[in-house]
Amino acid sequence: xxxxxxxxxxxxxxxxxxxxxxxxxxxxxxxxxxxxxxxxxxxxxxxxxxxxxxxxxxxxxxxxxxxxxxxxxxxxxxxxxxxxxxxxxxxxxxxxxxxxxxxxxxxxxxxxxxxxxxxxxxxxxxxxxxxxxxxxxxxxxxxxxxxxxxxxxxxxxxxxxxxxxxxxxxxxxxxxxxxxxxxxxxxxxxxxxxxxxxxxxxxxxxxxxxxxxxxxxxxxxxxxxxxxxxxxxxxxxxxxxxxxxxxxxxxxxxxxxxxxxxxxxxxxxxxxxxxxxxxxxxxxxxxxxxxxxxxxxxxxxxxxxxxxxxxxxxxxxxxxxxxxxxxxxxxxxxxxxxxxxxxxxxxxxxxxxxxxxxxxxxxxxxxxxxxxxxxxxxxxxxxxxxxxxxxxxxxxxxxxxxxxxxxxxxxxxxxxxxxxxxxxxxxxxxxxxxxxxxxxxxxxxxxxxxxxxxxxxxxxxxxxxxxxxxxxxxxxxxxxxxxxxxxxxxxxxxxxxxxxxxxxxxxxxxxxxxxxxxxxxxxxxxxxxxxxxxxxxxxxxxxxxxxxxxxxxxxxxxxxxxxxxxxxxxxxxxxxxxxxxxxxxxxxxxxxxxxxxxxxxxxxxxxxxxxx
Amino acid sequence: xxxxxxxxxxxxxxxxxxxxxxxxxxxxxxxxxxxxxxxxxxxxxxxxxxxxxxxxxxxxxxxxxxxxxxxxxxxxxxxxxxxxxxxxxxxxxxxxxxxxxxxxxxxxxxxxxxxxxxxxxxxxxxxxxxxxxxxxxxxxxxxxxxxxxxxxxxxxxxxxxxxxxxxxxxxxxxxxxxxxxxxxxxxxxxxxxxxxxxxxxxxxxxxxxxxxxxxxxxxxxxxxxxxxxxxxxxxxxxxxxxxxxxxxxxxxxxxxxxxxxxxxxxxxxxxxxxxxxxxxxxxxxxxxxxxxxxxxxxxxxxxxxxxxxxxx
Numbered sequence: 001x002x003x004x005x006x007x008x009x010x011x012x013x014x015x016x017x018x019x020x021x022x023x024x025x026x027x028x029x030x031x032x033x034x035x036x037x038x039x040x041x042x043x044x045x046x047x048x049x050x051x052x053x054x055x056x057x058x059x060x061x062x063x064x065x066x067x068x069x070x071x072x073x074x075x076x077x078x079x080x081x082x083x084x085x086x087x088x089x090x091x092x093x094x095x096x097x098x099x100x101x102x103x104x105x106x107x108x109x110x111x112x113x114x115x116x117x118x119x120x121x122x123x124x125x126x127x128x129x130x131x132x133x134x135x136x137x138x139x140x141x142x143x144x145x146x147x148x149x150x151x152x153x154x155x156x157x158x159x160x161x162x163x164x165x166x167x168x169x170x171x172x173x174x175x176x177x178x179x180x181x182x183x184x185x186x187x188x189x190x191x192x193x194x195x196x197x198x199x200x201x202x203x204x205x206x207x208x209x210x211x212x213x214x215x216x217x218x219x220x221x222x223x224x225x226x227x228x229x230x231x232x233x234x235x236x237x238x239x240x241x242x243x244x245x246x247x248x249x250x251x252x253x254x255x256x257x258x259x260x261x262x263x264x265x266x267x268x269x270x271x272x273x274x275x276x277x278x279x280x281x282x283x284x285x286x287x288x289x290x291x292x293x294x295x296x297x298x299x300x301x302x303x304x305x306x307x308x309x310x311x312x313x314x315x316x317x318x319x320x321x322x323x324x325x326x327x328x329x330x331x332x333x334x335x336x337x338x339x340x341x342x343x344x345x346x347x348x349x350x351x352x353x354x355x356x357x358x359x360x361x362x363x364x365x366x367x368x369x370x371x372x373x374x375x376x377x378x379x380x381x382x383x384x385x386x387x388x389x390x391x392x393x394x395x396x397x398x399x400x401x402x403x404x405x406x407x408x409x410x411x412x413x414x415x416x417x418x419x420x421x422x423x424x425x426x427x428x429x430x431x432x433x434x435x436x437x438x439x440x441x442x443x444x445x446x447x448x449x450x451x452x453x454x455x456x457x458x459x460x461x462x463x464x465x466x467x468x469x470x471x472x473x474x475x476x477x478x479x480x481x482x483x484x485x486x487x488x489x490x491x492x493x494x495x496x497x498x499x500x501x502x503x504x505x506x507x508x509x510x511x512x513x514x515x516x517x518x519x520x521x522x523x524x525x526x527x528x529x530x531x532x533x534x535x536x537x538x539x540x541x542x543x544x545x546x547x548x549x550x551x552x553x554x555x556x557x558x559x560x561x562x563x564x565x566x567x568x569x570x571x572x573x574x575x576x577x578x579x580x581x582x583x584x585x586x587x588x589x590x591x592x593x594x595x596x597x598x599x600x601x602x603x604x605x606x607x608x609x610x611x612x
Numbered sequence: 613x614x615x616x617x618x619x620x621x622x623x624x625x626x627x628x629x630x631x632x633x634x635x636x637x638x639x640x641x642x643x644x645x646x647x648x649x650x651x652x653x654x655x656x657x658x659x660x661x662x663x664x665x666x667x668x669x670x671x672x673x674x675x676x677x678x679x680x681x682x683x684x685x686x687x688x689x690x691x692x693x694x695x696x697x698x699x700x701x702x703x704x705x706x707x708x709x710x711x712x713x714x715x716x717x718x719x720x721x722x723x724x725x726x727x728x729x730x731x732x733x734x735x736x737x738x739x740x741x742x743x744x745x746x747x748x749x750x751x752x753x754x755x756x757x758x759x760x761x762x763x764x765x766x767x768x769x770x771x772x773x774x775x776x777x778x779x780x781x782x783x784x785x786x787x788x789x790x791x792x793x794x795x796x797x798x799x800x801x802x803x804x805x806x807x808x809x810x811x812x813x814x815x816x817x818x819x820x821x822x823x824x825x826x827x828x829x830x831x832x833x834x835x836x837x838x839x840x841x842x843x844x845x846x847x848x849x850x851x852x853x854x855x856x857x858x859x860x861x862x863x864x865x866x867x868x869x870x871x872x873x874x875x876x877x878x879x880x881x882x883x884x885x886x887x888x889x890x891x892x893x894x895x896x897x898x899x900x901x902x903x904x905x906x907x908x909x910x911x912x913x914x915x916x917x918x919x920x921x922x923x924x
Contacts, residue, residue, distance in 0.1 A: 056882055058695050066652045152663045154652025174662075229696045231666070236697070250705070251697065252882060253779060253874030301777060302878075303870045305761055309769045309776045490644035490887045497648055497660070511653070530654045 042289030043243075043259030047607050049589070050317045051298045052307050056252030059235025062217045063145040066154035071214045072599035073255060073298070078217025078240035081113050081139065081196070082208060084597050086604045087270040087278055090408055091513045091597045093208055097134060097218065097241065101208070108203030111211075113196045115139075120262050124239045126226035134241050136190035138218040141181060143188055143198075144169070145219070148179035150232045155215040157529075162207070163187040164199045181221070205551045209512030214599060217242075243291045243603040257296040257602075266290050268591070268604065277347075277593065285591040285606065292606040317589050317607070321582035323397045330582065332396065343587030347594040348580055352408040352510035354401045354518065355576040357384065357471075358533035362499045365446070366454065369537065369570065372447050375434040377571035379427040380454070381420050383478045384471070384574055393466045398577040404518055404564055406578045408596040410552040411515025411560050418575060419568050427478045436479075444479045455502040457485040457492055467505055499527065499534040505576065506532055513597055514552065515560055519544060522563075522572060533572040540566045586610075613915075616923040617908070624904045631900040632684060636677050639889055645669065646693050646887040667693055680893060689894040694886040699894045702879060709779060710875035713791045713867065714860045717798040722853060725803055729810035730837050733818060744807070751804035759797050760870045768793055777872040794867045809852060813845040820844070846917045854910035858902035862895070 057069040062078050065071070083096040095101060097119055103112040119134040121127065146153045147160070147170035161167060164187025173179035187199035200207060210216065220239060227237035238246050243265075244257040268285045272278025299316070301307045304325050311319045321329060329339050335346050359366040359377050366377060386400045403416040435447035446452045456471050458464035468484045475482040485501070495501045511517050520526055523544045524536035543559050543566070550556040567573055583594040588610040595601060647663040648655075664670040668679065683689045689699040732741045768776045774793035780786050817823065818841060826836045865877040876895070883891035914921045 056878075059697075064696075066650075149662050150666075152650065152659070152666055154650065154655070156659055157652065157654035230691065231696050233696055235695060250779075250874050251695070251702075252878060253872065299778065299872055301872045305764065306777045306870050306872060309764060310778075313769055313772075313776050315776060315778070488644045488887065489885075490646055490649045493648040494645045497655075526654075529656050 042265050043291045043294040045259070045294035047293050048295045048297060048317075049293050049602055049605070049607065050315065051296060051602075052310070052316050052319050053298055053300045054302060054304075054307065054320070054322065056300050056302075057255065059233070060238035060246060061233040061235050062142070062215045062219060063148075063151055063153045063155060064231070064233035064235055066215075068599065069300075073246070073257070074217060074238065074240075075214040075242070075598065075600045076244040076257065076296075076603055077238045077242045077246060078214070078219065079119070079134075079242045080212050080214065080216045080218075081115070082212040084212065084595060085270060086595060086598070086601070087272055087281070087593065089273050089275070089596070090410065091595070093212055096212075102211075106199075108205065109200050111198045111200070111207060112191075113139075113198075113211075115194045115196065117194060119241050119264060121220050121223075121241050122239050122245045122260050122262060124223060124226075124237075126220070126222045126239065132220060132222070134218055135193050136196040137193075138220060139196050139216075140185075140188050140190050141221050142216070142219050144179065144181055144185065145224075145232075146215070147173070148232060149174055150178065152231065153215075155213075158210050158213060158215060162200055162204060162210075164201055203549065206512060206514045206516055209514055213511060244296060247295075252300050254300070255298040257298070259291055259294045263291070270604075275593075281591050281593055285604075288606065291603040293602050296602050311584060311586075314586065317586045318592065319584045321584055323394050323579065326395045326397045326582065329584065330397075333580075339584075345585040345587065345589065345592065347583040347585065347592060349594065349596060350399055350407045350578050351581045352406050352513060352578075352596050353507055354404065354406050354578055355398075355505060355507040356401070356404075357381075357503065357505045357574040357576055358572060359503050360499055360501055360534050361536065361572050362534045363502045365452065366502055367534070372434040372436075374570055375430050376436065378420070379430045379436075379478055380475065380480070381571050381574035382423045382427040382430070384474045384576075385422050386576055387422070389467075389470055390577060393463070393470065394577065394579065397582065398579045401575040401578050404521075404567060404573075404575060405515045405560060406510070406518070409510055409513045409515060409518065411519075411557055413557065413561070416561065416564065419565070420571075420574065424477050431478060431480075438479045442479055443481045451481070453481045453483055455483045455485045457487065457495070457501045457504040459489055459492065460486045496532045497528055501532075504532070510597065515556075516547065519547065519560060519563060522567065535570075535572040537566060537570050537572070540570075613912075613923060617912075620908050620911070624901075627904060628684070628897070628900060631897065632680055633677075635893060635896045636680055639892065640673065640676075643889060643892075644887040646889070649886065650694065683893065684897050689890050689897075692883075692891055693888050699890050702891060703876065703894060703898070706874060706876040706879045707861070708783075709786070709873050710862075710864070710868065710877060711860060712783065712786050713794050713798065713873060713875070714864060716787065716791070717795045717802070718853075718856070718860070720795070721799055721802045721806060724799070725806035725810050726842070726849065728803075729807050729814055730842065732807070733811045733814035733841075734833070734837060736815060736818070745811075748804040748808050751800065752808075756797070756801045756866055759800055760866060763793060763797050763800075764870060767796075777870070779871075779873050790871070790873070794864070794871050794873065797867060798864065806852070810845070810849060813848045814841055817841045817844045843917065847914055847921075850910055850913045850917060854906045854913070857906040857909075858899050861899050861902050 053069040055069060057073065058065040058067050060070060060074050060077060062074050065074070079097045081096060081098040082093050082101070085092045085094045093101065097115055099114040099116050104110070105112070115134065115136055121132040121134065123131070143159055145151055146156050146158060147166055149170065159166060163185070165185040166188060169179070169183060169185050189197045191197050217240060219234070223237065223239045224232065224234050227234045229235065236249065243260055243263045245260045247256040247258040249255050268288045268290050270282070272282045301310065304322065307319060308325050308328060310316045329336055333348060335344060361367040367373065390396060390398045390400065402418045403413055405411045407414065431444060436444040436452065438444050444452050454475055456468065458468055472482050492501065492504065496504065508518060508521060521530055522533060522535050522537070522540055523531060524541045527534050527536065540563055543563050547556050547559050581594055585592045588607050590606040590608050592601060592605045647660045647667065647669065650663050651660050661670070668676060691698050692702060728744070732744045735741050764776060768774045775790060779790050823836060823841065826840055862877060862880060864875070865881055867873065868875040868877040869881070879891065880895060911923065915923055
């Protein structure tokens with residue numbers, strides 16, 4: 001097994017030998033000072049936050065796990081080069097392990113990051129007693145792991161096709177049967193111990209966001225070599241440089257994190273925004289050494305009632321309130337008087353996500369760009385009552401999505417209003433006009449007289465049964481016969497990626513807060529990947545390719561407006577909703593505000609005056 | 613006896629083969645392709661093919677079936693497709709919590725059901741008998757989900773007699789603190805059908821000539837009921853008990869989910885949701901084994917309970 005020195009190994013000349021001896025002596029002295037020094041830990045081990053996840057986690061390898069809950073834990077164990085300012089809205093990037101924001105040169109092709117000195121991995125047996133500093137090579141190694149076929153990382157798309165030489169390294173790995181981590185990748189270079197240089201194939205204005213995404217956290221090669229499973233993943237021995245470490249883990253039941261005693265810490269100094277709640281948070285937290293919380297206990301509770309009762313019983317401190325539970329503690333957008341009396345706090349905002357109903361543009365019944373096919377899709381879009389879905393299915397915990405870019409994401413326009421309005425009479429008139437005639441049974445046929453049946457695909461659970469009913473009612477109102485295609489999520493995903501579904505409701509939550517993350521969903525080259533409507537609309541694709549070359553700007557936003565109009569005109573989607581995020585916090589939780597992109601906030605908050 | 617056991621063990625082989633083939637066909641027919649989920653939010657066909665290759669689902673069906681058979685023979689089902697955790701580790705860590713709830717539940721339920729069934733059978737036709745039977749019928753008509761929701765709300769949340777949910781680290785902590793309410797709910801659900809069933813077995817025996825003879829000989833009612841009637845009714849009771857034993861390996865899905873117990877029932881649901889075939893395969897084979905073993909054990913117990921039974 002190699003230690004961290006492996007990254008700096010060089011042939012030894014007499015001069016280098018003397019230098020090595022001096023360095024070794026210095027390292028011993030430094031290590032002795034570091035180990036003997038009183039712990040810099042600000043966290044109080046008696047301060048505990050009890051959190052809940054509604055679903056189980058996979059594990060804690062940034063390149064291996066891809067569920068939200070694994071990512072939440074990974075975010076406080078591993079550290080990315082950049083992160084988001086805790087209070088700034090809209091979300092704003094700030095350095096984390098980088099000294100500053102990257103230097104972007106070569107017309108946006110080269111990103112250079114200077115890594116802060118003195119950041120250390122949590123002590124672990126894998127380091128064989130050596131205090132292990134975070135260096136640029138750790139990021140080189142971590143990024144290479146995304147392309148290692150053995151790991152089969154679900155995050156390959158973050159770097160696939162972007163970094164000079166990385167795709168070639170992946171291709172070679174497929175050929176040779178293993179990824180050669182020691183081979184140089186021209187676009188991924190540790191210039192020196194603390195300087196990382198990444199060269200892109202083409203300018204990507206979102207690459208800083210990609211770097212801040214939690215899968216990009218630094219892992220140490222020694223840890224992977226010591227604990228990696230047969231697939232090269234380290235799912236149960238996460239060792240990072242972040243504010244917390246994994247203390248114990250009962251899979252899909254309980255995760256206990258403890259403050260990392262070797263974490264460098266920081267002083268809470270965030271600026272509040274226009275939100276009136278920010279002022280109180282700043283007053284309570286400013287100047288505190290962080291993290292304050294010594295222990296985070298996360299329980300996994302799949303059932304709504306169990307979560308709510310546990311929160312009301314004081315067994316949980318933080319909890320996300322999903323739609324079905326909302327009426328029990330929320331009256332409209334505020335807490336019920338009972339919850340207010342208890343002092344419970346609510347952090348509420350519209351999630352950076354959209355749900356949309358899509359039609360497969362390759363499907364022989366609803367697909368195509370001919371006028372009668374567009375009319376059919378637009379009629380269905382016009383007949384769908386989004387307001388009723390919000391009221392009945394979502395318990396009021398959503399807003400109608402007017403624009404394909406949701407709130408909190410660069411490029412969102414709060415003033416934009418979709419031209420697709422709920423209008424059943426108009427939808428019927430449109431179908432009549434384009435020859436979709438009604439038969440004796442009240443249902444329409446295709447213009448050529450063939451039967452018209454819409455197959456709506458959905459999952460076999462209660463939410464989707466309600467959605468089936470919504471669409472059945474919608475299509476009945478315009479005389480279109482509907483069938484429900486029920487299947488498990490995995491199977492629906494497979495059929496969707498093969499463009500074999502006719503119609504489904506999908507959703508997309510921001511990986512990073514930029515419009516491109518949403519607008520790529522209809523780009524023709526993303527068919528069989530993320531373009532689940534299998535849409536190839538030349539006007540849209542042309543504009544999308546223009547936006548790729550532009551930074552966030554009014555000019556780019558103007559193009560997004562045009563693209564939104566194209567979506568409304570061709571109707572590959574019926575934009576549906578964006579859901580509210582309702583985070584509940586007990587009265588003793590101080591400084592909590594849910595961040596729209598960050599998964600975990602434990603390192604930014606405190607507890608005071610707990611009553612149980 | 614030994615020859616009988618060996619013969620029965622041999623008979624398990626074709627049964628197990630049938631189970632293997634059935635599970636294989638069912639999973640490949642309706643199980644879904646996990647590669648598309650594992651590939652993440654944005655993936656291309658090449659990445660999906662790579663995952664399928666690593667999982668072995670791109671192999672011809674007969675190769676996959678042979679791998680399954682080898683896994684059954686070696687008892688090594690490999691690693692979970694979604695988490696890469698060894699299947700043996702998954703089962704080993706999840707079985708304990710399930711058994712902490714289900715074993716006490718089985719013991720208490722059996723003792724209570726038999727005792728109460730004997731008592732109401734003894735006073736057959738009385739007001740007590742009728743009241744107990746009506747209560748059982750009402751109890752049977754209510755879904756387990758209702759019991760869980762109501763008991764968790766009133767006894768745990770409102771009255772604070774039990775924790776709302778949770779699971780600790782020590783066996784006694786779990787048994788005494790966290791398992792009490794799940795066991796109580798399990799009892800309420802299972803005692804009604806068992807009591808009714810066992811009462812029927814006892815009533816069949818109470819009217820037999822040997823009971824009348826025992827009374828004529830002046831034996832006490834306690835001895836007649838607890839020794840003679842109970843022993844003669846034990847064969848159908850053993851059948852019922854043994855039929856329920858394999859379910860210990862499957863855990864209690866709903867109770868484990870509602871009370872956040874890290875048992876095998878939750879794991880089964882997760883495995884099905886994630887199309888995690890290695891976990892499903894292992895569980896199915898173990899339950900099939902357990903069913904066959906408990907059937908054999910039941911036959912041996914018949915012989916112990918009733919010497920007239922011949923094992924052939």
